[in-house]
Amino acid sequence: MKFRHSDLLRCPMDQQALREDGGRLCCDNGHSFDIARQGYVNLLGARDKRSRDPGDSKAMVSARRDFLDGGHYLPVAQTLAEMVAPLLHDEAVIADAGCGEGYYLQQLREQMASTRAATPTMIGFDISKWAVQAATQRLDATWLVASNRNIPLAPGSVDCLLSLFGFPVFGAFNTVLKPGGTLLCVTAGPRHLIELREILYPSVKHSESTFLKQALDAGFLQGESSTLEFVTAPLRQRAINQLLAMTPHLFRASHEGKVRAASLDRFPVTVQVLFQQLRTRIT
Ligand SMILES: C[S@@+](CC[C@H](N)C(=O)[O-])C[C@H]1O[C@@H](n2cnc3c(N)ncnc32)[C@H](O)[C@@H]1O
Structure with a gap:
């Protein structure tokens, strides 16, 4: 079977176009990349890795998949779909940068399938091979x-780029987006998971986000923004532990804080997320 949309892909070593040759994608300079049996390609260049197993671990990916499948963040996915739908025509290309285990692209596909004859081209990439392997199942x-630092997509090929709870690299995002394309960043607000953070830490701090300034400095134009805030149904202990395991709190909180949080049960949490649209310039 032909690897989908390989015409949009670029070699991470020299930005050459890639062509399919047997079970591999190859560029004219002799770099080649195996198509894994699960149907993804590893296009991480040697310089793109800062550790042997970069990005989220297998355990984090599995915790996030189980937590998201519990439907606790469904309103986030619904809001995302409402924002993205008007940005896309049937031939559009949407890419999820730091896609994790693919929950949000799956939700978008399902919500669009009920309202459209054709769904746009969907590309998801993540530095974690565990995340991408899980995404292929979705x-x-x-x-x-x-x-995100070296996106192996053709310059100016993407209509809409998503960065959800991710690590945006605005220069690279700007390059792969079409002129007039949209970057949609979803970030945690100051009250996100506040009840859990109050249990994890002796005092809760919120550092002012600098992502908007970084985006504007990289040449993006500021678009619409909105905040979504809701309280989840009471979370069972298992879901609390999945939530802990999928967030940076797993590394940041003290042992005592994590023990306190891990014993919580039937505990509702506030979800507060900011949706910020950014546009690339037309010329
Ligand atoms: C907090 S998770 C969010 C995952 C997904 N967007 C979601 O909301 O479910 C952040 C993701 O970014 C990935 N990541 C970290 N650094 C990255 C980079 N430089 N390029 C691409 N992905 C990266 C991690 O592996 C992880 O899957």
Whole structure:
């Protein structure tokens, strides 16, 4: 079977076009990348890795998949779909940068399938091979192990780029977006998971986010923004532990804080997320 949308992909070593040759994608300079049996390609260049196993671990990926499948963040996915739908025509290309285990692209595909005759081209990439392997189980799309720092997509090829709870690299995002394309960043607000953070830490701090300034400095134009806030149904202990395991709190909180949080049960939490649209310039 042909690897989907390989015409949009670029070699991470020299930005050459890639062509499919047997079970590999190859560029004219002799770099080649195996298509994994799960149907993704690892396009991480040697310089894109800062550790042997970069990005989220297998355990984090599995915790996030189980937590998201519990439906606790469904309103986030619904709001995302409402924002993205008007940005896309049927031939559009949407890419999820730091896609994790593919929950949000799957939700978008399902919500669009009920309202459209054709769904746009979907590309998800993440630096974690565990995340991408899990994503291939969710839906048929173009899945890549790749870094936000060196995105192996043709310049000016993407209509809409998503960065959800991710690590945006605005210069690289700007390059792969079409002129007039949209970057949609979803970030945690100051009250996100506040009840849990109050249990994890002796005092809760919120550092002012600098992502908007970074985006504007990289040449993006500021678009619409909105905040979504809701309280989840009471979370069972298992879901609390999944939530802890999928967030940076797993590394940041003290042992005592994590023990306190891990014993919580039937505990509702506030979800507060900011949706910020940014546009690339037309010329
Ligand atoms: C907090 S998770 C969010 C995952 C997904 N967007 C979601 O909301 O479910 C952050 C993701 O970014 C990935 N990541 C970290 N650094 C990255 C980089 N430089 N390029 C691409 N992905 C990266 C991690 O492996 C992880 O899957």
